[in-house]
Amino acid sequence: MNRVTTIELSKEYMKFSAAHFTIFSAVERERLHGHNFQVSAEITLPVGSNGMCCNYRVYKQKLDGLCRELDEYLLIPARSPHLTVREEGDYYWVRFNGEEMPFLKADTQLLPICNTTVEDFSNFLLQKLVGSSEELQEYGVYQIVVRVSSGPGQSGSSQWRSGSAESWT
Numbered sequence: 001m002n003r004v005t006t007i008e009l010s011k012e013y014m015k016f017s018a019a020h021f022t023i024f025s026a027v028e029r030e031r032l033h034g035h036n037f038q039v040s041a042e043i044t045l046p047v048g049s050n051g052m053c054c055n056y057r058v059y060k061q062k063l064d065g066l067c068r069e070l071d072e073y074l075l076i077p078a079r080s081p082h083l084t085v086r087e088e089g090d091y092y093w094v095r096f097n098g099e100e101m102p103f104l105k106a107d108t109q110l111l112p113i114c115n116t117t118v119e120d121f122s123n124f125l126l127q128k129l130v131g132s133s134e135e136l137q138e139y140g141v142y143q144i145v146v147r148v149s150s151g152p153g154q155s156g157s158s159q160w161r162s163g164s165a166e167s168w169t
């Protein structure tokens with residue numbers, strides 16, 4: 001009988017401190033503020049005859065690295081339909097609803113997301129995890145869920161399922 005397990009990774013260090021503002025419409029957004037965004041993941045995959053699925057350190061290291069890449073930046077959703085960004089010297093000029101905001105490039109990351117929400121952050125990290133992972137095939141991973149929390153009691157998640165996921169559900 002094929003055994004399946006779900007590895008749950010929610011180490012305290014899997015987090016990124018970031019500034020952002022959520023955009024609610026073409027004319028409404030939050031003021032610039034920050035969070036310690038906490039990241040966790042669940043990887044569902046088969047268990048081998050050795051009683052092990054994979055060395056989960058592979059995913060711990062990937063998630064830690066992804067969090068470090070986002071840590072201590074202002075994160076701007078470059079795909080937002082409500083923002084325009086132009087570069088001028090050392091600055092990005094971010095335009096929203098008729099106002100322009102200058103941000104130092106050195107402090108800022110333009111992310112390929114539509115909004116700096118927990119749902120878009122979780123999908124961004126999931127795509128990074130899935131896209132870079134040769135292990136998906138090697139380990140026969142069925143499903144990966146990435147969850148991002150902006151504070152206690154609130155989070156959003158995104159899920160990837162392999163074509164063979166039906167075989168374990």
Ligand SMILES: Nc1nc2c(c(=O)[nH]1)N=C([C@H](O)[C@H](O)COP(=O)(O)OP(=O)(O)OP(=O)(O)O)CN2
Binds near residue numbers: 022030117150151156
């Ligand atoms: N669907 C979503 N809605 C909101 C998100 C989000 O990521 N997805 N994010 C926000 C804001 O970024 C906000 O900073 C967090 O929301 P808020 O309700 O203000 O919660 P706090 O962190 O301030 O905690 P409270 O203790 O509830 O004040 C808004 N919406």
